[in-house]
Amino acid sequence: MAKHIYCHIPFCAAKCPYCDFYSEAGRDSECVSRLIEAMCREISSYKADDVISTIYIGGGTPSFIDPAHIARLLDTIRGRFTAAEDCEITIEVNPSSLTEDKALKYKAAGVNRVSVGVQSLHDKHLATLGRLHDASKAIDCINILKETGFGNISADLIIAVPGQSTDDALEDLNTLAGMGVKHISTYSLSIEHGTPFFARYGDTIEDLVPPEEERRMYHTLRSELERLGYIPYEISNSCRPGYESRHNSSYWEGEEYYGIGAGAHGYVDGIRYAHPDDIDSYIGDPFTTETEEVMDEDSAMHEYPFLKLRTSEGVDLKAFAERFGREFTDVFGEIVRENVNKGLLTAGGGHVRLTDKGIDWSNAVMSGFL
Numbered sequence: 001m002a003k004h005i006y007c008h009i010p011f012c013a014a015k016c017p018y019c020d021f022y023s024e025a026g027r028d029s030e031c032v033s034r035l036i037e038a039m040c041r042e043i044s045s046y047k048a049d050d051v052i053s054t055i056y057i058g059g060g061t062p063s064f065i066d067p068a069h070i071a072r073l074l075d076t077i078r079g080r081f082t083a084a085e086d087c088e089i090t091i092e093v094n095p096s097s098l099t100e101d102k103a104l105k106y107k108a109a110g111v112n113r114v115s116v117g118v119q120s121l122h123d124k125h126l127a128t129l130g131r132l133h134d135a136s137k138a139i140d141c142i143n144i145l146k147e148t149g150f151g152n153i154s155a156d157l158i159i160a161v162p163g164q165s166t167d168d169a170l171e172d173l174n175t176l177a178g179m180g181v182k183h184i185s186t187y188s189l190s191i192e193h194g195t196p197f198f199a200r201y202g203d204t205i206e207d208l209v210p211p212e213e214e215r216r217m218y219h220t221l222r223s224e225l226e227r228l229g230y231i232p233y234e235i236s237n238s239c240r241p242g243y244e245s246r247h248n249s250s251y252w253e254g255e256e257y258y259g260i261g262a263g264a265h266g267y268v269d270g271i272r273y274a275h276p277d278d279i280d281s282y283i284g285d286p287f288t289t290e291t292e293e294v295m296d297e298d299s300a301m302h303e304y305p306f307l308k309l310r311t312s313e314g315v316d317l318k319a320f321a322e323r324f325g326r327e328f329t330d331v332f333g334e335i336v337r338e339n340v341n342k343g344l345l346t347a348g349g350g351h352v353r354l355t356d357k358g359i360d361w362s363n364a365v366m367s368g369f370l
């Protein structure tokens with residue numbers, strides 16, 4: 001089976017106050033070069049007979065660093081593995097650091113999909129989120145990518161920001177759709193422990209954005225995306241037909257991927273692992289990993305519905321039986337019945353899926369299968 005590669009670029013121009021991804025601000029260019037060198041050493045250590053069907057360069061902020069580093073990573077991957085002819089190669093970019101020159105260099109390096117951290121097209125919400133760009137920068141960024149010839153552009157939006165109305169978010173969707181963006185992700189703002197937002201909003205977020213209001217906004221936007229011709233193929237992701245993120249879809253299929261770089265997670269040869277969140281230790285030894293879980297057949301079978309229920313396809317009963325040699329209903333019949341009775345799952349046509357109400361309780365429903 002083909003595999004996938006995720007490269008983590010753990011650098012940002014500044015830390016956004018809501019972010020709990022592993023990245024650091026304030027590192028110099030020498031540190032960046034040493035980290036890329038270490039990532040290339042890691043890539044070169046893997047066995048070369050895998051065919052790679054998707055590569056995702058995420059972060060952090062990949063567009064913050066010199067694009068020559070991105071080209072070097074991709075060259076190293078292609079030198080070590082066989083990249084499939086239709087390999088999807090995605091890079092995440094921020095409007096504050098993308099330039100025309102960088103876009104051209106990504107294209108020359110073989111990148112064929114760009115995910116833009118738009119977050120909002122309203123300056124006041126971008127200011128609340130502590131982002132470095134304003135709405136016009138985000139629009140410029142998408143235009144630069146289009147002019148460079150990128151046809152497969154994705155945009156991330158954050159919803160349920162304090163002070164944001166549903167109309168503001170609807171306006172953002174319509175602008176992005178009008179610009180020809182092929183894929184839109186909408187993530188509700190979550191207040192994570194240890195972030196500046198936790199200190200600012202930890203006690204008040206539910207008063208500022210009541211959970212039922214956040215849910216209403218989510219479902220209104222999902223319907224609007226459908227009206228605009230986007231298919232909501234996963235809880236937070238919608239796209240024009242044929243523009244699903246193949247890389248992210250591989251996670252929901254439970255496929256294996258190499259996780260390259262400090263803070264990256266991977267899943268290879270049945271083992272889920274993580275590199276420590278530490279740039280300096282990674283530079284010193286890019287092979288150190290912490291094993292998170294050995295995925296035996298039983299764990300994989302329980303994880304399968306946990307992952308697949310995120311998607312609008314849900315669990316395909318035939319595919320499950322082919323993969324695990326058991327009927328889904330023999331293994332999970334009781335939990336499916338319970339959730340169907342509560343209106344959280346629907347079963348029919350050879351699939352088990354979350355209902356709209358089930359989406360609102362997705363964490364609890366999906367965890368029940370583990």
Ligand code: SF4
Pocket residue numbers: 011012014015016019020021023059060061094117
């Ligand atoms: S740019 Fe992205 S990764 Fe960097 S701090 Fe902001 S949200 Fe986090």
